[in-house]
Amino acid sequence: MNNSTALVTGANKGIGKEIARQLADQGLTVLVGSRDAERGKRAVEEIGGDSRLLVLDVTDEASIAAAAAQVDTLDVLVNNAGVMVDGDKPVDADVASFRRTYETNVFGVLAVTNAFLPALRRSAHPRIVNISSGTGSLAWSTDGQFPYGGTGAAYRSSKTALNALTVFYAQSLAGFKVNALAPGLRRTDLNERAATADGDPAEAAAGAVRLALLPDDGPTGEFVSWDGSPAPW
Numbered sequence: 001m002n003n004s005t006a007l008v009t010g011a012n013k014g015i016g017k018e019i020a021r022q023l024a025d026q027g028l029t030v031l032v033g034s035r036d037a038e039r040g041k042r043a044v045e046e047i048g049g050d051s052r053l054l055v056l057d058v059t060d061e062a063s064i065a066a067a068a069a070q071v072d073t074l075d076v077l078v079n080n081a082g083v084m085v086d087g088d089k090p091v092d093a094d095v096a097s098f099r100r101t102y103e104t105n106v107f108g109v110l111a112v113t114n115a116f117l118p119a120l121r122r123s124a125h126p127r128i129v130n131i132s133s134g135t136g137s138l139a140w141s142t143d144g145q146f147p148y149g150g151t152g153a154a155y156r157s158s159k160t161a162l163n164a165l166t167v168f169y170a171q172s173l174a175g176f177k178v179n180a181l182a183p184g185l186r187r188t189d190l191n192e193r194a195a196t197a198d199g200d201p202a203e204a205a206a207g208a209v210r211l212a213l214l215p216d217d218g219p220t221g222e223f224v225s226w227d228g229s230p231a232p233w
Contacts, residue, residue: 007116
């Protein structure tokens, strides 16, 4: 993989930063997507290897276009950037919070993926990894796996939509491997619960890297937990 290039969105912190670090450790050139240039520069210094800053705001069309214009060939795209605006139930939520959530978690993935498709199509082994959430699983949401009721409706439904988008891309892109990852609860700044979690972001990142480096006979259009086990839709 020494001649391969990967882009990780939202890679200046959390799981994204660990994914970038592990891909760099594997010898890839890693584009560290960050909407904030200064934070991105610091992340690149900490990640090391052949990592490079790519200023990219997944909610800004001009930023996406400018970033895509700088990349001729891309082998791996990890759509990691994500937000949780609030933890409200739908009965308490407002439309604005849903829109803000979907702008990053769904529309941003669509916009970035489509913008970088020309570069990905120049790769002999294109891979797309979408960082989803187990809380976006409708099966787990209805069988008691996540006893949260309707809390976090905007975030969780956005990840359900992302899962659907993963399937549709896998069906549309011959020769690609397109999969979604449920990273598990990790110590990040996503929300208060995550901030005090014991889960190591590096452990989740390893699951994403496995999907990023799948062999040509690997799966596509699947939803996989961080440990490699299947996650139900």
